[in-house]
Amino acid sequence: xxxxxxxxxxxxxxxxxxxxxxxxxxxxxxxxxxxxxxxxxxxxxxxxxxxxxxxxxxxxxxxxxx
Amino acid sequence: xxxxxxxxxxxxxxxxxxxxxxxxxxxxxxxxxxxxxxxxxxxxxxxxxxxxxxxxxxxxxxxxxxxxxxxxxxxxxxxxxxxxxxxxxxxxxxxxxxxxxxxxxxxxxxxxxxxxxxxxxxxxxxxxxxxxxxxxxxxxxxxxxxxxxxxxxxxxxxxxxxxxxxxxxxxxxxxxxxxxxxxxxxxxxxxxxxxxxxxxxxxxxxxxxxxxxxxxxxxxxxxxxxxxxxxxxxxxxxxxxxxxxxxxxxxxxxxxxxxxxxxxxxxxxxxxxxxxxxxxxxxxxxxxxxxxxxxxxxxxxxxxxxxxxxxxxxxxxxxxxxxxxxxxxxxxxxxxxxxxxxxxxxxxxxxxxxxxxxxxxxxxxxxxxxxxxxxxxxxxxxxxxxxxxxxxxxxxxxxxxxxxxxxxxxxxxxxxxxxxxxxxxxxxxxxxxxxxxxxxxxxxxxxxxxxxxxxxxxxxxxxxxxxxxxxxxxxxxxxxxxxxxxxxxxxxxxxxxxxxxxxxxxxxxxxxxxxxxxxxxxxxxxxxxxxxxxxxxxxxxxxxxxxxxxxxxxx
Numbered sequence: 101x102x103x104x105x106x107x108x109x110x111x112x113x114x115x116x117x118x119x120x121x122x123x124x125x126x127x128x129x130x131x132x133x134x135x136x137x138x139x140x141x142x143x144x145x146x147x148x149x150x151x152x153x154x155x156x157x158x159x160x161x162x163x164x165x166x
Numbered sequence: 167x168x169x170x171x172x173x174x175x176x177x178x179x180x181x182x183x184x185x186x187x188x189x190x191x192x193x194x195x196x197x198x199x200x201x202x203x204x205x206x207x208x209x210x211x212x213x214x215x216x217x218x219x220x221x222x223x224x225x226x227x228x229x230x231x232x233x234x235x236x237x238x239x240x241x242x243x244x245x246x247x248x249x250x251x252x253x254x255x256x257x258x259x260x261x262x263x264x265x266x267x268x269x270x271x272x273x274x275x276x277x278x279x280x281x282x283x284x285x286x287x288x289x290x291x292x293x294x295x296x297x298x299x300x301x302x303x304x305x306x307x308x309x310x311x312x313x314x315x316x317x318x319x320x321x322x323x324x325x326x327x328x329x330x331x332x333x334x335x336x337x338x339x340x341x342x343x344x345x346x347x348x349x350x351x352x353x354x355x356x357x358x359x360x361x362x363x364x365x366x367x368x369x370x371x372x373x374x375x376x377x378x379x380x381x382x383x384x385x386x387x388x389x390x391x392x393x394x395x396x397x398x399x400x401x402x403x404x405x406x407x408x409x410x411x412x413x414x415x416x417x418x419x420x421x422x423x424x425x426x427x428x429x430x431x432x433x434x435x436x437x438x439x440x441x442x443x444x445x446x447x448x449x450x451x452x453x454x455x456x457x458x459x460x461x462x463x464x465x466x467x468x469x470x471x472x473x474x475x476x477x478x479x480x481x482x483x484x485x486x487x488x489x490x491x492x493x494x495x496x497x498x499x500x501x502x503x504x505x506x507x508x509x510x511x512x513x514x515x516x517x518x519x520x521x522x523x524x525x526x527x528x529x530x531x532x533x534x535x536x537x538x539x540x541x542x543x544x545x546x547x548x549x550x551x552x553x554x555x556x557x558x559x560x561x562x563x564x565x566x567x568x569x570x571x572x573x574x575x576x577x578x579x580x581x582x583x584x585x586x587x588x589x590x591x592x593x594x595x596x597x598x599x600x601x602x603x604x605x606x607x608x609x610x611x612x613x614x615x616x617x618x619x620x621x622x623x624x625x626x627x628x629x630x631x632x633x634x635x636x637x638x639x640x641x642x643x644x645x646x647x648x649x650x651x652x653x654x655x656x657x658x659x660x661x662x663x664x665x666x667x668x669x670x671x672x673x674x675x676x677x678x679x680x681x682x683x684x685x686x687x688x689x690x691x692x693x694x695x696x697x698x699x700x701x702x703x704x705x706x707x708x709x710x711x712x713x714x715x716x717x718x719x720x721x
Contacts (some may be wrong), residue, residue: 102570103392103491104553104563134554138571140608144601145572145589149579153588157333158200160325160591164280165191165338166409166441 181467181530182435184460185345185631185679186296187289187655190445191282191338192307193327193591206281209324211265213283216310217276219267220640221650268653270640271625273633274303275653282338283307283326288623288633289345289655289679292532293457295628297449298615302623304328308596315597328445328594330396333587335384337400339409340445341417342455345679349432350467355405355418360473361466362405366415367477367499368462369442370484371510373398375454375544377488378444379562381569381581381590390489391581392569394562396444398488401481409441415480417441435678438463447594447602449614450544450559457537461518464530470521475513476500491566493548508548515541540614558605558612565593568601632656635682635704638691639674648697655679662697674701682707 194209266277273288285307287299307326315323331337353361377394385399393399397413406414419439440459446452465471476499477483483497487507496504505513518538521527527534547556557564569589573579579586593601605611627637639658643650649661651671659673676682682704690703 104566104570107492107551107553130552130554134557134567137605137608137610138557138567140610141568141601141604142571142575144592144599144604145568145575147599148589148592148601149572149576149585151588152198153584155198155200156588157584157591159197159205160193160195160327160332161204161334162193162195162282162332162336162338163204163206164336164410165282166279166341 181464182345182347182433183291183530183532183680184463184467185289185291186293186456186460187287187343187679188296188300188341189284189286189343190300190303190328190340191279191284192445193325193329193332193338194281194283195325197323197325198321204281209326210278210281210283212314212324213307213310213326214265214267214276214278216313217267217269217306219269219276220644221267221653266653268636268640269306270637270644271627272299272302272623273627273637273640274299276303276306288627288637289343289631290628290633291630293453293460293537294533294615295619295623296456297452298619299623299628300446300452301449301615301620304596305620305624311596323597326596327591328447328596329378329591330444331380331384331400333382333384333591337384337397337413339441340397340443341409342440342443342459344438344440344459344463345435346438346463347432347467348434348436350463351420351436351438352432353466354416354438358471360476361471362416363476363480364471364473365462365466366404366480367475367483367510368458368514369415369440370477370480370487371507371514372443372454372458373484373488374493374507374511374548375458375541375560376443376446376451377560377562378446378451378594379565379590381587383489387485388489392491392566393488394491395484395488397442398484401442401484404480413441415442415484435680444561445594446561448559448561448564449612450540450556451561453537453540453614454544454560457531457534458514458518458541460531461522461527461534461537462514464527465517465521467530468521468526470517470526472517474499474501475510475517477510491562508545512545512549515545558610561593561602564602564605564611565590568593568605629684632676632679632682634684635676635687638687639700639704642691642697642700646697660697660701672698672701674704 194206194213196205196209199205262279264278266275268275275286277284285303287296287303290296290299311324311326330340354365355362373395378396380393380396383390383393383399387399400413401415402412403414405416405418406412407418409417417439421437421439443455446455478498478500486495486497493506493508496506498504522534522538544556544559553563557567569586572586572589589601592599627633636658640650643660650658651661652659656677657673657675659671661669661671663669686707687704690700690707694700694703
């Protein structure tokens, strides 16, 4: 499920009634730029996906606090 | 508990700057180790052993002991009759305060609370200084983590996560402490129910900007793939003094960290202990935890509480808002309207803007124009659907984008995959595997404070609060070979050796967080070389240091 896409689209649909194609273009540019920058996290995500995630989650169990 | 108030209320009172401190717990554990009792004990002590601070004790209260190394002075401050008084710390078997050491560098402190390393940032006036101070403390902890991991095998590395829940039903806190007047405290907890509900409603709506984001749900709440807030599922009551069970939206714990009130002066300071918010990595989320709270509390200080913004059921609304990242969920306010989280936040912002135009926040909330501008800009971007522009500013959006990207690139994964939950956790990891760290290094994250300002707060205290004098006294004691017997937020006790090395103890009180600023205290430090003279000089500041330094009159 693409939450962000849904949110993006629903807000855009609400605002598209006035035919603001400039805003639409800005959003598209913003998405493209953001996608490029998000790639900076891909290596960290790959490392995470290559680890033993179930063991990590069990080890991360915490006690109490506050 | 006060239930009535017969005397007439003062029409005019001083408005204090809404100073803010924070005590923030971290998740810590040893990777790949899975003993039944967990590894928080080992990890937290290994981390604290790498943080230098004071007092340093040569007795049995070591990191290997389960006994507290908290300040020696047992505080029995006056019970104001307005609630339960909790001493902040003291000697004794106290698993919630182990190995506390204050930092002569910046005036903050670090300790262990129930096997969680905990960082306390020094008191600041500005929300932007809060952001810088918090990231300074994270850098200190990152350094401690690196040192603690030296020589450890890769599969036994200590991990530190700046989050609030482990996905197994356990939650820990990221507490903020706001300076408010005793009069407003009484209004919230004892006199005016709509004050309490207003504050709770604001906090609930603030998760739009402050949530760190979380995969899944906990604590018996309905299943959800992703939610805005780490803490939401663990909030169970509207108000209470407790923090470890049935957690309240608004915490009524009355610690006298701001001086003890006699109950006669409604402008006397009190501390609002806010346990509601998530921990933050993104500068924007971090700023929005503090700045808008300062503004809303300033409204409440002035009696500007709009009951039309009060949620009918704040806890139900919190779950609805948090569990819907599409932001379509609505909640009923007491007028009968149903508002989305964005609409409710916008309504609070409108209130703030209205009173900002009347000059209400001058001298009360530093940089309020910038805070309001960033707040408005964020809400506008939500309204426009420009989430990519918000991702560098807000944790929950950044984390969601990263996870959706991972799912897109790995079709075998879905929201229930342990790999996705692991990415959720690693988002805030301070180790090399941290996702936020990767985005920050790449220049993706929005930097609201400069690296220089963050570096400044590693080695320097805020100049506009008592943290400056605390740090300077610790430094002077260290260089002058004066033993520090105990430190607390509002008191330092020294062990001073006189002739024949016979020790005497001297406690120095700093009840007012707004006093003992650099401007007030530096001349005394410069003119007094002898330590006893220095304490005499600081005490002689007397009422000047005891009064809010930026006090203004409000109606």
